[in-house]
Amino acid sequence: MLTEERHSYILIQLKKYGLVKSQDLMQYLNCSESTIRRDLAQLEELGELSRIHGGAKKNYHVDEELSILEKSSINVQEKKEIAKLAALFIKENDTIFLDAGTTTLYLIPYLKNKNIQVVTNGIQHAVLLADQQTKTILLGGGIKLKTKAIIGTTTISQLENYRFTTCFLGINGVDSEFGYTTPDSEEAAVKKQAHLNSSKTFILADKTKFNKVSFAKVIELEDAIILTQQLDPILYKNYFSQTTIKEATK
Amino acid sequence: MLTEERHSYILIQLKKYGLVKSQDLMQYLNCSESTIRRDLAQLEELGELSRIHGGAKKNYHVDEELSILEKSSINVQEKKEIAKLAALFIKENDTIFLDAGTTTLYLIPYLKNKNIQVVTNGIQHAVLLADQQTKTILLGGGIKLKTKAIIGTTTISQLENYRFTTCFLGINGVDSEFGYTTPDSEEAAVKKQAHLNSSKTFILADKTKFNKVSFAKVIELEDAIILTQQLDPILYKNYFSQTTIKEATK
DNA sequence: TTGCTTTTGAACGTTTTTGATGGTATTGTT
């Protein structure tokens, strides 16, 4: 019986029942108490489960967290598709900035098992990323209550220490004249700084954001590549040049 | 039958019926009266229910947020008392460093409605503080999975920008020879830096931490004032000078 | 094969959990 086999059996049982007992595992897998304990300890180290007296229980995971989020969120399907599209632009060894906000949350599952370094200003994002073993740095600074985003001058000066290969930003308004805008000027400043330190910048925006202008300007339309679902060609397509638009297809 | 299984059954029953009887639980879970009583006592400690004669009833807790956090913690009562004692040392206009960890968590309610600035490396701490409108800065850096604490060199260099009037640290080991110690060297470094930048340093330690030595040294006994519950006078009082010890009373 | 690393199970003492016991407090009934 290989270690790998035992581990996968344990995880399957966990998924099924949410809880496993050391004794049962010992018996079924036909190995010693020590081995089971070691297996559980290793899997705990990997964040796959939580040990309890006499066995282990399921770990709260990204997917479940996201499914909770879905209840309170709108346009989930669209956001997921946009995130899927965004994931295509991530390569091994990238250093990525992941903006706070709901749309970028759906990008997190795609970052699993990739050798990348992520920097984020979203608290929830950071926790989820760390849970799935993605190398993560959370920016410091003040906390914006509503969105659980880190903002402020401290944040920006800390951000100046990093260079990103790719930068994924959420946004509130997309307009042909005013570019990308967001309601909070401090958040806008963080987004802008992230963009400045990044080779490529992607904006993740669902349809509801188009043709809207919010308070604080982030960057110009042509500064970033927008990722979105299919647009109404007549209304919006002339906003963007060929190189600054990517559409998700169902 | 694992503790976890019993607990979850009890909570499910509670959710369903709002009330459980010890006798019924005993019978269904096939265990002794003592065990059930202990289960109920533990769940009460965690704020999950209120014990009544013959069983327990559902808890309609006032402060939902904190009670969720209590799940991960033991010795809740003692920690609360220590936190209450610590709160006495907070004045208006203080700038405070609040260390990550469960004990310091209970200090948070006491920081409400005070004109103070808090800096913390605990993610949960920061969120709770921000929720209750306390001015809060969350340090940036890497995330330690298990404790949701921010650690690393980035964190320390960011910490160097702040000066604190008071610094509240959690700890794992208190020993007369080796001083204050903790298992993670990176966490120890953060604690140490916070101490160095602070006029006064308080250590919050429950009884279980005494006479233990952990891996990484934080500071010497005499560098900080320890806050704890009543100590066994013979065993421990000679550890500390008069000025470095404060006891909580029930 | 030999030498090396990794994995395993057994053995140890320690910690946690458990059920039983005896004494005290609370409840409901008369």
Added chain:
DNA sequence: AACAATACCATCAAAAACGTTCAAAAGCAA
């Protein structure tokens, strides 16, 4: 108020689970 019945608490010893250590077994490269 008196009583029995029941629930409660503190304490204790047995049992189960725990972590640590170590040597044997298995796997692997030279």
